[in-house]
Amino acid sequence: MWLFASWRRVIGAVLALIGAGLVGATLFAWFGVYNVAASTGHFRIVDHILRFGMENSVKARAPDATLPSRDDEDMIRLGAGHFHGGCAYCHGAPGMPISPVAARMLPPPPDLSEKVGLWRDGELFWLVRHGLKYAGMPGWPVLEREDEVWALVAFLRRLPTLDRKGYRALALGEVEIEPPDGFAIATGRTEADAVDACARCHGAGQRPTSGLVPLLHGQPEAMIAGALRAYAAGERPSGIMQMAASGLSDRAINALARYYAGLPAPGVRVALSVDGEAVARGEALARDGVPVRDIPSCLGCHGPQALSPYPRLAGQAARYLEGQLRVWRAGLNDRSATGAIMAPIARRLTPEQSADLAAYFSSLAPADGAGREAGR
Incomplete structure (x- = not known):
């Protein structure tokens, strides 16, 4: 009986302390005791508590996954282009x-070249994908596009090794931008800026810098404009492209579509190795489809004389084509008008058939705006 009474007193005291703490915290907030101005900074103890909590929260939730390769130049270049347009202004x-x-x-955004080494691959992935509350760090616009998140992580791993020249080579490629105030950021204020911003990844006089990026040279003008509008409206899932397209006016979209549609087709992308059997299987599949599985011929819509809303696939990088088919099979690109047509077809393809089609189309010479192969 005495022991029970003692426990009641202990519990009562604890509840009283909790209640007093809640009342105190409410009054603390009610009277605005704590100065929330960014210009004043945090008390040192508050800063330590916040950082301690943030680091442990990330570590508790981050996956154990690692980059498959830290030397994947296609991923690094794709991540570099996005970093330059979306991250460099702050970091x-x-x-x-x-x-x-x-x-x-x-807190002020850190210099990432000094900080990325403190995090594991999975932790960097989690930070890029989900962002941080109360830090101005946004989450990835399309959480499902983990492939894009990993591309940025791949670039971040390379970042500490880069000087100014090396960074510009990865982030800008062939584009020469001299923006105001010493900041090498294309702001898209004019149509020329918009072309430069696109050329960072998609190229202009040359092919795209990454095999994960589509070749736009000579594509149907209506297809390019339609894709940009779909990205801007969130109908096509890409954190990279939604950011790039969201600020474009109709005039800029039309100018970009006209510019890339009029570019001559570049040469064939040099492949390190070609699987002749995969190319042959892909050619048969592209020509005949698989009628018993309701898979039509690819060449009917995507051949040299492709209909206006559809892209010509000849000369596209195999990795890009496989990646897009993977997105469709995952059900992530069926909200736009053309995506609604393509998604059911892509879901009927096996991963092996997707790889064969990618091998076949990547082996072809790209076509110019009239559907003629490059060099003819």
């Missing part, structure tokens, strides 16, 4: 200081 880059505006955030 800076080799040869580019952090923006003075971003530097006054609380």
